[in-house]
Amino acid sequence: MQHRQTVKGNFSLTNPAVRAWIYQILAVVVLLVFIGHLLHNTVTNVSHRGITSGFGFLNNAANFGIVQHLIDFEQGDTYARVFLVGLFNTLLVSALCIVFASILGFIIGLARLSENWLLRKLSMIYIETFRNIPPLLQIFFWYFAVLRNLPGPRNSINASELIFLSNRGLYMPYPVAGEGALAALIAFGVAIVAAVGLYRFNKKHQMKTGEPRRSWPWIILLLVALPLLVQWVAGPAVHWDVPALRGFNFRGGVVLIPELAALALALSVYTSAFIAEVIRSGIQSVPHGQHEAARSLGLPNPVTLKQVILPQAMRVIIPPLTSQYLNIVKNSSLAAAIGYPDMVSLFAGSVLNQTGQAIETIAITMGVYLVISLCISFLMNIYNQRKALVER
Structure with missing residues (x-):
């Protein structure tokens, strides 16, 4: 009899654990009802407007050209081809910005800790200036104020008739x-x-x-x-396919279009200011006794930094550095503001306007950014685990 009362008491509403489970079940039910309501409204509105759903539109022909493509593309190719072009362009600008921002941020971060007063103050001004200006404004500055004011193709700046810089871009062999x-x-x-x-x-x-x-x-x-x-x-x-002036523009070689250059410069400079602070904080997190121990052994400063300080600082640097890399990928979507053909500009812009498949195009675009970010997080977490200090 006492055992039955105990079991009954365990399932009573006065039991905090029972109430917690009830609240969680109710929350899940409310969430499922809300999602079902959204799906029902979406399907109803799509059917009323006569919009066909599905991903069959990817096999249709795209009636527009793309100024930059890392794979072969011509007007009339399928929207699936447009997806690949946008994906590769997004990966290109993200990779360039990650590399340049990492190098520049590492240099500025070390300069921030320099014993030279002028170098230390200049790096501080750099950090406080560029990290407090919105990235979109920096993109506009590099694109409209700098690159678009370069001379035209006929008056381009050239190096040994091999490399040409103009307002049409940087042409190289x-x-x-x-x-x-x-x-x-x-x-x-x-x-x-x-x-x-x-x-x-x-x-x-x-x-x-x-x-x-x-x-x-x-x-x-x-x-x-x-x-x-x-x-x-x-x-x-x-x-070597060397570019040459033909008519009003260059032909041959490879071109770095102004949109890509402006986006890469702006995001690299903007993110490098944050990475510099990450590097500075990571180095300063290492106990000062490590510096003194290295000096007592007679190690020069470069060897101390490489062999003693940075291996210990990386466990502090990697997590916030991962966040900055993810921000680079997400901020690359600002390319649509200056017409760089990335995923947002091509798929959530041109393809959406031509097909009207809003749900599918937005879902594909969001999925691409999600997968890229998860891959970066996965790789950085593996690297972080290898650099973590293991207590034995």
Whole structure:
């Protein structure tokens, strides 16, 4: 009898655990009802307007051209091809900004901790200036105030008649694979394997005997001489397609359009200011005793920074650095403001206007950004786990 009363008491509304489960179940039910209501309204409105749903529109022809595409694209290709062009353009600008912002942020972050008063103050001004100006305004500045005011193609700035800079973009020679391309690629791979083996051999020799051996002169010789020797035998690995002025614009080569340059410059400079503060805070999180211990051993400052400080600071740097990389990917959607053909401009803009498939195009665009961000987070988390301090 007492056992039954105890069980009954456990399922009573006076039990906090029971009330908590009831509240959670009610919250889930309300959420499901809300989602169902939204889906019902969406399906009803789409059917009333005669809009066909589904992803069959991806096989239809796109009646517009794209100024920049990393894969072949012509007007009349399918919307699925447009999706690939927008995806690659988004990945391109995101990768460029991540690389440039990381390098620039690391340099500015170290300058922020410099013992030189002028260098320290200039880096502080850089950080406080660029991180407090909205990225969209910085994009407009680089695009309208700088790049669009460059001279036209006929008066372009050129370097040895190979590289041309104008308001149409930066035109550079483009490498085209030659008859010796495969042989040179294999030779370069062999050179990399040999260089790694030589470095490890010299490292083991130093650990055993204490006698250091220089590896870098032989590594450079391997990486340069072996592919050149193979090209001399098998033929040139590449031919260069050099841009030339034809009419009112350049033809040939590869072009870095002003929209891409403005977006990459603005986002790199903007994000580098945040990364610089991440680097500074990470380095300052390392106990000062580590600096003193390195000095007592006679280690020079560059070696101390590389071998002692940065390995300990990375566990603090990586999590906020990941957030900055994610912000770069998301801020790249601002490209639509200046007409750079990224995912938002192409798929959530041009394709949506031509097809009217709002739900599908927006869902695809959101899904792309979500997948890219999750991949970056996954890779950075793996790197973070490898750099984490393990207590034994």
